[in-house]
Amino acid sequence: MFADRAKIYVRSGKGGDGHVSFRREKYVPDGGPDGGDGGTGGSVILKVDPGKNTLSDYRHVRKYCAQNGEDGGKKNCRGKNGEDIILKVPEGTVVKEFNTGKVIVDMSGDTKEFVLLKGGRGGNGNQHYATSSMQAPKYAQPGQPAKELDLFLELKLIADVGLIGFPNVGKSTFLSSTTNAKPEIANYHFTTINPHLGVVDLKNGDGFVMADIPGLIEGASEGAGLGHQFLRHIERTKMLIHVVDVASTEGRDPIEDIETINKELHKYNEDLASRPQVIAANKTDAIIPPEAVDIDDSGNLIYDKNADDPINRLKERYEPMGIKVFPISAVSGEGLEELLYYVAGELKNIESKPIIFDQEFDPEYEIVFSNEPYTVTYDEKRDEYVIEGPRIEKMLGYTNLDSEKGFAFFQKFLKENGILEELEALGIKEGDTVRMYGFAFDYYP
Numbered sequence: 001m002f003a004d005r006a007k008i009y010v011r012s013g014k015g016g017d018g019h020v021s022f023r024r025e026k027y028v029p030d031g032g033p034d035g036g037d038g039g040t041g042g043s044v045i046l047k048v049d050p051g052k053n054t055l056s057d058y059r060h061v062r063k064y065c066a067q068n069g070e071d072g073g074k075k076n077c078r079g080k081n082g083e084d085i086i087l088k089v090p091e092g093t094v095v096k097e098f099n100t101g102k103v104i105v106d107m108s109g110d111t112k113e114f115v116l117l118k119g120g121r122g123g124n125g126n127q128h129y130a131t132s133s134m135q136a137p138k139y140a141q142p143g144q145p146a147k148e149l150d151l152f153l154e155l156k157l158i159a160d161v162g163l164i165g166f167p168n169v170g171k172s173t174f175l176s177s178t179t180n181a182k183p184e185i186a187n188y189h190f191t192t193i194n195p196h197l198g199v200v201d202l203k204n205g206d207g208f209v210m211a212d213i214p215g216l217i218e219g220a221s222e223g224a225g226l227g228h229q230f231l232r233h234i235e236r237t238k239m240l241i242h243v244v245d246v247a248s249t250e251g252r253d254p255i256e257d258i259e260t261i262n263k264e265l266h267k268y269n270e271d272l273a274s275r276p277q278v279i280a281a282n283k284t285d286a287i288i289p290p291e292a293v294d295i296d297d298s299g300n301l302i303y304d305k306n307a308d309d310p311i312n313r314l315k316e317r318y319e320p321m322g323i324k325v326f327p328i329s330a331v332s333g334e335g336l337e338e339l340l341y342y343v344a345g346e347l348k349n350i351e352s353k354p355i356i357f358d359q360e361f362d363p364e365y366e367i368v369f370s371n372e373p374y375t376v377t378y379d380e381k382r383d384e385y386v387i388e389g390p391r392i393e394k395m396l397g398y399t400n401l402d403s404e405k406g407f408a409f410f411q412k413f414l415k416e417n418g419i420l421e422e423l424e425a426l427g428i429k430e431g432d433t434v435r436m437y438g439f440a441f442d443y444y445p
Contacts, residue, residue, distance in 0.1 A: 004155040006058035007098060013041025013082035015120030015143025016069035018128075022136060023075075032135060035072055035126040038143040039079035041119030042066030046095065046105065048112045049088035055153050057088075066117075069143055072125045082119055092158045092236070094357050098150035102361035108158060108236075109354045117363055120144030145394065149363060158354070159197055159211035160347055162234035164265075165243035166257050168250065170282040172196070174243055174330040175212040178340060206344040211237065235269065236355045239347060240277045241339075246310045246327070247286035254281070254310055255317060276346060278324050280339060281314055285329040362409075376422040384433045385423055385443070392436055401439065 016038025023031020044066050064087060070079030089095075093107045095116070105114045123141035130137055163171045179198025196212045213234050234240065242261065244254045258279065265273035287310065314325045324342065328335035374389030401407050414420050423434065423443065432443045 004055060006055045006153045007062065008058050008151050008153065009063045009148065010044045010085075010087070010117060010151060011065045011148040012044050012117035012146050013066040013119040014068040014146040015039070015041045015122040016071040016079035016082075017143045018123035018125040018140030019072035019074065019077075020126045020138055020140045021074040033126040033130050033137055034074060034076050035140050036074070036077040036079065037072045037125050037128075038122030038141075039069030039072075039081040040122050041069045041143070041146060042082035042084045043115050043119045044117040045084050045086045046093075046107060046114045046116050047086050047088050048091045048093075048107050050091065052088060052090040054090065055093065055155055058153055066119055066146075068146070069119065069122045071143075072122070072140070076125070076127060079122060081122075084119070087116075089153065090155060092156050094154045094156055096152040096154065097361045097363075098152045100361060101152070103357050103359055104151070104361050104363060105359060106357040109356050111356075117147045117149065120146055147363065156235055156357075157197060157211050158209070158236050159234075160208040160237065161200075161210045161239050161241055161343060162237035163210065163212045163241050163243055164234065164261055166245070166252070166261065169243050169245040169257070170330045171212050171243045174241075174280065174282065174328075174336075175210060177330050177333060178336055179210055200340055200344070202340060202344055204341075206341075208344060208347055210241075235272055237275065238350045238355075239343060240275055241280050241343065242277050243280045243282050244314075245283050246281040246314065247283040247288070248310070249283060249286055254314060258314075258318075276350065278326065278339070278343060278346070279314060279318060281311055281325055281327045282330055284311070284327045284334060285332050374417075374419070376419060376426065378426050379435075382433075382435075384435045384440075385426065385428055387419060387423075387434065387436045391417070396437060396439065 018038050019035035021033070021035045023034050025031060044064065064085055066085040067082035069082045072079045089107055091108060095104045095107065095114075096102060097104055104116070105111060107114065121144040123143045126137045126140045128141075129139055163175060165171055175196060175198050179200050198210050198212070199207060200210055201207045211234065242258060244257050245252065246254050248254065262273065311325070311327050318325055326335050326339040326342070328339055330336070372389065372391035372394060374387065374391040377386050378384075379386050395410075395413055401410055424445075428434075428443050430444055434441045434443050
């Protein structure tokens with residue numbers, strides 16, 4: 001079974017806690033603090049594996065956790081760092097945050113490795129807190145907590161050209177006749193239930209990657225006939241070859257087939273529907289010629305000039321729209337070379353920049369601690385507005401407020417969690433001071 005989707009849970013390692021201890025040697029009865037720091041927790045890392053082409057590994061094992069950092073020890077001994085966990089995925093895997101569906105990373109193009117969740121920092125031992133006024137601190141910093149995410153992995157094939165069309169129109173035969181791919185071929189609807197990739201090598205040195213997408217039907221954009229599962233595999237393609245049964249061997253009209261499939265593409269993704277198309281009018285070897293109406297003086301059959309010619313019908317309708325029609329027979333090879341050279345030439349004119357899905361969710365800043373409490377109060381003595389609680393403490397621990405990106409997330413966090421509204425309800429005014437643990441800010445709406 002071709003596995004192209006999976007839901008998994010990932011968690012980084014917790015940072016080890018700092019240690020509280022003091023030197024207790026024979027001749028140093030009142031030695032200073034020597035508590036060691038905690039180790040850093042392991043990270044969750046994604047890595048492209050060229051040897052993988054499915055997500056089947058993640059259909060069976062769904063929970064992946066990096067190792068926690070060790071706690072610090074006596075005599076300034078630092079805890080051991082936790083081991084990272086590396087998740088290997090095929091190229092083309094799009095990783096999304098499960099609850100929102102937002103893209104975290106597209107493992108395509110130059111992105112071969114990505115740190116998904118960083119391990120928690122280890123806490124400082126009590127040796128860091130000794131001062132002239134407090135020479136025996138009994139406090140050590142706890143390690144930073146682990147981060148966790150529910151993920152949705154989705155494999156979107158990387159191909160230059162996608163084959164689309166109704167079931168049983170000859171796409172698999174076309175792919176096997178023109179590439180090194182060997183898809184299963186039989187005269188049944190939905191014989192192809194798995195996408196197949198093949199490489200087209202032309203005599204002039206040109207070539208491209210082509211994907212046979214399982215047959216689409218009316219309602220595919222709503223998921224009918226596994227439509228969504230199949231449609232996403234052509235989202236990266238630069239060009240589409242629309243294969244149609246020009247001989248109407250199953251009683252369907254080729255123009256109606258094309259219109260139905262294009263309608264589904266528009267419903268699913270307008271950008272996808274606007275990609276360049278070429279029509280492969282397949283099964284020309286199966287076209288039944290019209291009956292002869294007469295015989296000329298030389299004994300040759302005379303056919304009605306007005307008889308329906310399916311090739312001409314397609315050309316008259318689509319070539320004025322800029323969509324070329326190529327009569328072919330995937331079985332005999334007729335017309336294939338002309339079609340492939342045309343497609344290779346068109347691909348050169350299409351921007352070569354690969355289609356990469358942009359990041360919409362950054363785990364470094366957007367992990368929300370929705371179950372953690374917080375409070376917003378006004379301190380009359382200090383004339384300050386105070387925001388505190390586990391949710392705030394964790395947010396500050398994960399966010400670098402010195403960076404532009406980190407501060408932008410900080411502002412977004414205050415707004416989306418309703419904190420700004422609570423401050424306004426308490427009567428905060430422009431220029432008032434807001435304090436969160438060790439941070440103080442002037443309020444500007």
